[in-house]
Amino acid sequence: MIVTTRASWLYFMFAARGTTLSRIWRRLTVNVVFALVMTLGHMQYGWLDGRDVTPLPFTLIGFVLSIFLGFRINTAYDRYWEGRRLWGQLVNTSRSLARQIQTLVGAGPGDPAVAERRRRLIYLVMAFPHALRIRLRGEEAMVADLGPFVTASELDQLQRERNRPNALVQRMAELLDEAYREGLVHPMHLSLLHQSLTSLTDIQGGCERIANTPIPFAYQVLLRHIVGAYCYALPFGVLLPLGLLTPVVVLMMSYAFYGLDALGEEIQEPFGSDPNDLPLSALCRTIEIDLRQRLGELELPDPAQPHHGQLL
Amino acid sequence: MIVTTRASWLYFMFAARGTTLSRIWRRLTVNVVFALVMTLGHMQYGWLDGRDVTPLPFTLIGFVLSIFLGFRINTAYDRYWEGRRLWGQLVNTSRSLARQIQTLVGAGPGDPAVAERRRRLIYLVMAFPHALRIRLRGEEAMVADLGPFVTASELDQLQRERNRPNALVQRMAELLDEAYREGLVHPMHLSLLHQSLTSLTDIQGGCERIANTPIPFAYQVLLRHIVGAYCYALPFGVLLPLGLLTPVVVLMMSYAFYGLDALGEEIQEPFGSDPNDLPLSALCRTIEIDLRQRLGELELPDPAQPHHGQLL
Amino acid sequence: MIVTTRASWLYFMFAARGTTLSRIWRRLTVNVVFALVMTLGHMQYGWLDGRDVTPLPFTLIGFVLSIFLGFRINTAYDRYWEGRRLWGQLVNTSRSLARQIQTLVGAGPGDPAVAERRRRLIYLVMAFPHALRIRLRGEEAMVADLGPFVTASELDQLQRERNRPNALVQRMAELLDEAYREGLVHPMHLSLLHQSLTSLTDIQGGCERIANTPIPFAYQVLLRHIVGAYCYALPFGVLLPLGLLTPVVVLMMSYAFYGLDALGEEIQEPFGSDPNDLPLSALCRTIEIDLRQRLGELELPDPAQPHHGQLL
Amino acid sequence: MIVTTRASWLYFMFAARGTTLSRIWRRLTVNVVFALVMTLGHMQYGWLDGRDVTPLPFTLIGFVLSIFLGFRINTAYDRYWEGRRLWGQLVNTSRSLARQIQTLVGAGPGDPAVAERRRRLIYLVMAFPHALRIRLRGEEAMVADLGPFVTASELDQLQRERNRPNALVQRMAELLDEAYREGLVHPMHLSLLHQSLTSLTDIQGGCERIANTPIPFAYQVLLRHIVGAYCYALPFGVLLPLGLLTPVVVLMMSYAFYGLDALGEEIQEPFGSDPNDLPLSALCRTIEIDLRQRLGELELPDPAQPHHGQLL
Amino acid sequence: MIVTTRASWLYFMFAARGTTLSRIWRRLTVNVVFALVMTLGHMQYGWLDGRDVTPLPFTLIGFVLSIFLGFRINTAYDRYWEGRRLWGQLVNTSRSLARQIQTLVGAGPGDPAVAERRRRLIYLVMAFPHALRIRLRGEEAMVADLGPFVTASELDQLQRERNRPNALVQRMAELLDEAYREGLVHPMHLSLLHQSLTSLTDIQGGCERIANTPIPFAYQVLLRHIVGAYCYALPFGVLLPLGLLTPVVVLMMSYAFYGLDALGEEIQEPFGSDPNDLPLSALCRTIEIDLRQRLGELELPDPAQPHHGQLL
Secondary structure, three states: OEOOOOOOHHHHHOOOOOOOHHHHHHHHHHHHHHHHHHHHHHHHHOOOOOOOOOOHHHHHHHHHHHHHHHHHHHHHHHHHHHHHHHHHHHHHHHHHHHHHHHHHOOOOOOOHHHHHHHHHHHHHHHHHHHHHHHHHHOOHHHHHHHHHHOOHHHHHHHHHOOOHHHHHHHHHHHHHHHHHHOOOOOHHHHHHHHHHHHHHHHHHHHHHHHHHOOOOHHHHHHHHHHHHHHHHHHHHHHHHHHHHHHHHHHHHHHHHHHHHHHHHHHHHOOOOOOOOOOOHHHHHHHHHHHHHHHOOOOOOOOOOOOEOOEOO | OEOOOOOOHHHHHOOOOOOOHHHHHHHHHHHHHHHHHHHHHHHHHOOOOOOOOOOHHHHHHHHHHHHHHHHHHHHHHHHHHHHHHHHHHHHHHHHHHHHHHHHHOOOOOOOHHHHHHHHHHHHHHHHHHHHHHHHHHOOHHHHHHHHHHOOHHHHHHHHHOOOHHHHHHHHHHHHHHHHHHOOOOOHHHHHHHHHHHHHHHHHHHHHHHHHHOOOOHHHHHHHHHHHHHHHHHHHHHHHHHHHHHHHHHHHHHHHHHHHHHHHHHHHHOOOOOOOOOOOHHHHHHHHHHHHHHHOOOOOOOOOOOOEOOEOO | OEOOOOOOHHHHHOOOOOOOHHHHHHHHHHHHHHHHHHHHHHHHHOOOOOOOOOOHHHHHHHHHHHHHHHHHHHHHHHHHHHHHHHHHHHHHHHHHHHHHHHHHOOOOOOOHHHHHHHHHHHHHHHHHHHHHHHHHHOOHHHHHHHHHHOOHHHHHHHHHOOOHHHHHHHHHHHHHHHHHHOOOOOHHHHHHHHHHHHHHHHHHHHHHHHHHOOOOHHHHHHHHHHHHHHHHHHHHHHHHHHHHHHHHHHHHHHHHHHHHHHHHHHHHOOOOOOOOOOOHHHHHHHHHHHHHHHOOOOOOOOOOOOEOOEOO | OEOOOOOOHHHHHOOOOOOOHHHHHHHHHHHHHHHHHHHHHHHHHOOOOOOOOOOHHHHHHHHHHHHHHHHHHHHHHHHHHHHHHHHHHHHHHHHHHHHHHHHHOOOOOOOHHHHHHHHHHHHHHHHHHHHHHHHHHOOHHHHHHHHHHOOHHHHHHHHHOOOHHHHHHHHHHHHHHHHHHOOOOOHHHHHHHHHHHHHHHHHHHHHHHHHHOOOOHHHHHHHHHHHHHHHHHHHHHHHHHHHHHHHHHHHHHHHHHHHHHHHHHHHHOOOOOOOOOOOHHHHHHHHHHHHHHHOOOOOOOOOOOOEOOEOO | OEOOOOOOHHHHHOOOOOOOHHHHHHHHHHHHHHHHHHHHHHHHHOOOOOOOOOOHHHHHHHHHHHHHHHHHHHHHHHHHHHHHHHHHHHHHHHHHHHHHHHHHOOOOOOOHHHHHHHHHHHHHHHHHHHHHHHHHHOOHHHHHHHHHHOOHHHHHHHHHOOOHHHHHHHHHHHHHHHHHHOOOOOHHHHHHHHHHHHHHHHHHHHHHHHHHOOOOHHHHHHHHHHHHHHHHHHHHHHHHHHHHHHHHHHHHHHHHHHHHHHHHHHHHOOOOOOOOOOOHHHHHHHHHHHHHHHOOOOOOOOOOOOEOOEOO
């Protein structure tokens, strides 16, 4: 995620990094060069003489294309925002679950054995966001990130798991079950704790749904057919009235249309590590700080800092 | 569902399989041939001389048609995404229910009789998505798919059921009831387990709602009347300015309008086995792998692989 | 609800029954006749000579009218879909409540007195959708439909009730209360059953909200003023360029605008028995079949069949 | 709320009461008179000669204004519908809470002391909608409306309260607490009853949120600046082509734009007693009838009747 | 938040404070001056002679820009409204939690030690909104605002906390835990109280999500590129038909486009203290009054009053 400190209008006007330009400059260049060739060919050799094309069809298709693109970015933004909402929910559930563990597991604040038990459980809660991030970003190489939060044998077993976040939730359930059988948790409160575990599972499933389900193929193909046909046909519609200005106008319009399509592409997969993706690592860190402070730890890690203006 | 590996812009431009073209090429061809005949007739015999038709009405109707089509695909996409969300919820609920069965049913991890009981319950959880898939896709012939998850007598009874997923949930409730009466489940936790069963029933009902409720008939008829009238009248509106280019323009516009309508048709019924439908079989497999691993089974089936780029 | 078996594009193009035409043919005819008279008057006697009207205002108003109509049908569709969702939820809650009654009321499957009790409760669950349908459709004459599901004295009392569905839920609560006081239901599970009753009440209230709250009056009046002014003024805007084709164009545009408005009218009240309304009777039957089969009854009624392609 | 009995299209066309006209006739008249003066000035003295203004800017701004107005009424309608949904939820919660009180408080149906206790609680439930209506409509003078539902000392105390609905919910909680301490309510069921009280509080807060939060000021100002500038500049854009018809066209367009803005104003505050506001009094009455019948009272008040076609 | 008392249409037309003008007057002035220079240059020296630019591209881009801006303000408004909804939920949860503390903690209304305990808990509930406001607005200097609600040692500890609202919820959980261990709270009711704490945490997380997640960078950049290109190119498109009126038209259109963009900026961050932001301080006061009155305190603070028409 790109973090700006209330940058001015001008800053946004001349920004390049993190924009859609990096995705579309190739197709944009080809399109404008095509328009330039057509313009020069017409100017020089009269390629289009006697082949008057009115701008009418462009107005007609312009409507429907604009509305289609509008829904496109709206759909993409909904996915982005739902992804953010799920990770926000993960922050909330982690805090609530840690609080429940602190006050509902065990017999009062005094007992060190109980305190250790709570600590182990809360460390598993801290491990969950990391495991989810690793799964969503496909960072198999970073499983060691879970190391500080689990025991060596747990880490070993996690290595072999296909679905690590789910295994972590199962592990929490087992530890709670143990505590319940030893009479440290009231059956009523075990239900409450299980509801928080269910919430973790729902968050994981929601993220996987977004990560694994692309926008329907036919949807994207149709949109790109119309955008492509529009932008390549455009020179024929505006050459006669515009003359040498044709490539400029084609540039402006293609930028708008290709740009909106690319914007959809950019934000519809919010869990990667592109400049516009969600800062999953920073959110993992936020959870870690909150929970460690609740455990009374004094050496807290620093919040994640943006790197070249980008929070990962 | 069509699975692409971040294909390039060009790939999408020239894709044919899984696009709306397969649905609309007939009506598109007829429409363009009609435009061609009109164009040649006018060129040759002056059919339209003295019958000047301005493009004005096309601009006017163009607005309202674009907006109507925009809502059409939005409505269709909402159905698609709700279907996906329900199956995502099914993944989550299966994982949570299995975890609850593992830790809330029976007296500690040791007892093999209890372990067998849990295994039977979790196998019923695995059977549920298969039964739902069979029901939604009308695959009566594939009831045997449930075989590995239920006992022979249960399978026999399921054959005679009109509503198999519901019968499976009832079966789970009965097994839980038995465990409860034998004192293996705390009454509080039985409530929790019942809430997960209710969630399964809600998911089933949500899917049936989408599968059984078409877009209102009058909605579709009105849309198709306007699209049809527009596309067939279009040659009369653009023949004079465009001349021989008329069929090309009619092709572009008809493709956009028929295509958007067909796109709505394609994605509004997400539970079939068309190229753009949801990969229900793959999701059943995902659930199976997750749950078998939680049971500690070592021989896990492989995740479903796309077949010619399509996940079923 | 009109049920079609994946009808072809042509079928939709020439459908008449269940379309908006039945609502709008009068106003459409008057409008087109008016346009015809104006056209002939102008052709014959030059009514409009020297009163050039440009199509400009029609373009300008066309935008805002299109967007207004777009939101109009969207709002209407939301009501339709929410109605469907509520009845889908009714199917789900009935299944879950029946399952809860079967497994949480009484002492194991053996006792016939308990079985009879459960049967009575589940019959009340079956009666609820019928009572709700009767209330929503105002079918006072069909209260006898409740007969098969309640005792004679209950039926007698229901006749005198102003709010029958609510009385049925109260009756269920009383029977559950009896069972609870006799120790047949755990207090925890009584809570669970009460939550299902609350869900029934929420569904009823949601349906009543849709049935009793029209689209705000000022909203409809403003829309119809603009549509009416537009369609009657249209001939003056297009007569000069279009001449004798004016009535045809007026027909096309009026059909689109009146049709969209009538479509909103048609689907915004989803609980009637118009061709595009929801098939409440069929849903009542679905619930009945599901619940009877769960009770182990062998003589099941058939699912509702469409009558002349319409499911009631 | 204006109640019509499926009025005809013509009825809506010529309706005046309850429309937006009552809000906008002043600004509309001034605008049209301005257009008339400009038209006559130009006709007589050639004010605009040599100052050709093309309609182009009006088309350009027309788009964005239409879309802005579209979102405006959509936002307003969402507030209206959310208000209705909250009052619908109030109907539901009242019914459910009354049912819970009837069956979960006290020892069986026989005891008259318990019956009186239930009656007092249910009367407080009936008082809540009245108190909420009084608060939302600012009808301080009508606090006596609560008289029939509370004791004299309670009424006296309510007079001094700043937040009466909240005080009523607190009172219910106290009575339930008393019953709980006397062993008349199971602790489990007290939780259930408290959840219904929380639901009442949520409904109250939701209504207050809508009533106290206007559409952002900058939003309204910007919209009105654009609408005003558009409607006053319009004569300059259409005078040359339209001549004497200018005021007519200005009337049509200003009516559409001012009307849509006023429609937003009208429906965004749904709790007043304007013709298009929600019938809060009628809903209070509905709840009262339902609950009195559940208490077995035989003398029920009549449902609220529309007064001059308007339900308050 | 700007509070107006049903101001007239004229008031809105001539309002300046709290409008978007304060944000955009610079870029607007530069743009209009540019248009003026171009106009005069063309009039005087014929800069654009022979460089006819038709308005066509402006119509074409106008569509897509309008729709993009429409979604922009819709997205911004959704964030604003979600922020309001969360603070409304905070009002509700505070009231419900206070009621639960009053009736579920301790043994009847008589005991003063219990009453003091309840008072301490409810004071912590009052402190929460203040702590959240301080965090969202970054008002580190105002931590002393929490003073009246917590003990000196608690305040001291809060000073050192990174996440004060979360620490407050933890503190409530600890006090409840103490009461539970002393037998003053039923385990069932402790669950209920914990659910309210979870709700507080969810509200906090929801607010942080909105405050910390900007609209995606690429989204804003693309929008501003198109708006900027459009507004600066506009003079070339309208100079020939409009002549000296060009700067006026450019002013109108730039105001609409820059204004809509700035409106989005203004309302998308609802937790600041700009004129259009939410009145967090006033809401904190509302909660304080409600809860103090429920505690039976007689000296209540006054509701927050608007300062120069603005509620903070």
